[in-house]
Amino acid sequence: METKPLNIFYEEPDPDRWVPFDRYPRRAIRRLIRGKQRPGGVAMVAINLMEGLKRLGIPYRFNDYGYIKKHPEEIACIIGKPHILFEKKWLNPIIFGAGIYSHPIECPDLFGRYPNVRYVLVPGEWMRKMFEPYYQQKVLAWPAGIDTELWKPSSGEKRTDFLIYDKTHGRHNTAILEPTLALLRKNNLSFTIIRYGGYTQQQLLQGLNNCKAVIFMSESETQGLGYQQILATNTPILAWDRAGYWLDPYYYPHKVKFAPVSSVPYWDERCGVKFTSAADIEEKLGIFLGSLSNFKPRDYILENLTLERCARKYLDIYNTVAAELK
Structure with missing residues (x-):
C-alpha cells in the first residue's frame, strides 16, 4: 500500500528584535560572520527522523505550510519548536513533539487550547512520567534515531x-x-x-x-x-x-x-x-x-535506536492517529 507523504514541520525561533522583519538581515549577517550554523540537538531530532524515513522509502514534505493549509484533513507532524504550534493557526490534526517545552506547566491546558493535538511526544520515559499527570495517556515517549553508518567502530589502535x-x-x-x-x-x-x-x-x-x-x-x-x-x-x-x-x-x-x-x-x-x-x-x-x-x-x-527503527516507531504513531481519525 502506498504511503502518503508525512507533513513534517521544524523551525528554530527567530523573532524580530528591534524593528519588523529585521530577523532576515540579522540571519544573513550571522551566516556571513559565523558560517553555516551547526544543528543543535533538537534540530537533529527532525533531521534524523527525515533521514530514517528516507531510508525506509517513506515520502515526506518539510515545512510546506502552503500544502498543509490547503489540506486541513491531513496530519501535521510538528517536531518542534513549540512556537510553530502557538503562533500559527492549525486546522489539522497534530502530532506535537518531541522538540517541545521542558515541562507541561508551560502549557497545562494544551488539549483545551489546541484540541486538534492528538498526541504529545517527548524524548524518553522519565520525561513521559513527568508529563503524564498533566497529559495522561496523550503523552508518549519517542526517541530520535542514531546514524549508525556515521557512528561506527574504528579499526585503529586505541592508546x-x-x-x-x-x-x-x-x-x-x-x-x-x-x-x-x-x-x-x-x-x-x-x-x-x-x-x-x-x-x-x-x-x-x-x-x-x-x-x-x-x-x-x-x-x-x-x-x-x-x-x-x-x-x-x-x-x-x-x-x-x-x-x-x-x-x-x-x-x-x-x-x-x-x-x-x-x-x-x-x-x-x-x-x-x-x-x-x-x-x-x-x-x-x-x-x-x-x-x-x-x-x-x-x-x-x-x-x-537506528534511524530506521525510530522512524518506523514514529510512523506507527502516525498510523495510530490516522486510524483514530477514520
Missing part, C-alpha cells in the same frame, strides 16, 4: 584508556568530576576530556577512535543523543547516573520537583556500567574494567 565526556558545566566539579579524575590518576589510567558544547562532530569521532572506553558525565538527559552516538561506535560507557531530582534551575525547586531522572535513559547491560556518586565510582570502575571486553553497546543501538 587512551578513557575519553571523559563532560556535560556537568562545572556545577558538579567538586562532587564528581574531580574525584573521578583523581581515581583515574591513582590507577595510572590515561584520559582526555571533551566538553559538551565545545567540540565538533569530527573531534568526538577522533576522540572515540583513540579511546578504549568513555566516562559519561551529565546531570540528566531527556534522550541523550551524544552518549548514544558513542555507544553506536561500540565504545562502552561508565556512566554517572545520579538519579534524584530534575535540577533545571528555571524550574527547580520553586516550580517543579520531579524525580527520578536519568543520565542514560536508553540503556541495558550491554552498554556498560552505571555509578551514582563519588562513593561508588571506585567499585564500579573495577567492575567496568573487569568486563570491558564483554560489552556490546553497538548491538543495543542496532536493536533499538
Whole structure:
C-alpha cells in the first residue's frame, strides 16, 4: 500500500528584535560572520527522523505550510519548536513533539487550547512520567534515531584508556568530576576530556577512535543523543547516573520537583556500567574494567535506536492517529 507523504514541520525561533522583519538581515549577517550554523540537538531530532524515513522509502514534505493549509484533513507532524504550534493557526490534526517545552506547566491546558493535538511526544520515559499527570495517556515517549553508518567502530589502535565526556558545566566539579579524575590518576589510567558544547562532530569521532572506553558525565538527559552516538561506535560507557531530582534551575525547586531522572535513559547491560556518586565510582570502575571486553553497546543501538527503527516507531504513531481519525 502506498504511503502518503508525512507533513513534517521544524523551525528554530527567530523573532524580530528591534524593528519588523529585521530577523532576515540579522540571519544573513550571522551566516556571513559565523558560517553555516551547526544543528543543535533538537534540530537533529527532525533531521534524523527525515533521514530514517528516507531510508525506509517513506515520502515526506518539510515545512510546506502552503500544502498543509490547503489540506486541513491531513496530519501535521510538528517536531518542534513549540512556537510553530502557538503562533500559527492549525486546522489539522497534530502530532506535537518531541522538540517541545521542558515541562507541561508551560502549557497545562494544551488539549483545551489546541484540541486538534492528538498526541504529545517527548524524548524518553522519565520525561513521559513527568508529563503524564498533566497529559495522561496523550503523552508518549519517542526517541530520535542514531546514524549508525556515521557512528561506527574504528579499526585503529586505541592508546587512551578513557575519553571523559563532560556535560556537568562545572556545577558538579567538586562532587564528581574531580574525584573521578583523581581515581583515574591513582590507577595510572590515561584520559582526555571533551566538553559538551565545545567540540565538533569530527573531534568526538577522533576522540572515540583513540579511546578504549568513555566516562559519561551529565546531570540528566531527556534522550541523550551524544552518549548514544558513542555507544553506536561500540565504545562502552561508565556512566554517572545520579538519579534524584530534575535540577533545571528555571524550574527547580520553586516550580517543579520531579524525580527520578536519568543520565542514560536508553540503556541495558550491554552498554556498560552505571555509578551514582563519588562513593561508588571506585567499585564500579573495577567492575567496568573487569568486563570491558564483554560489552556490546553497538548491538543495543542496532536493536533499538537506528534511524530506521525510530522512524518506523514514529510512523506507527502516525498510523495510530490516522486510524483514530477514520
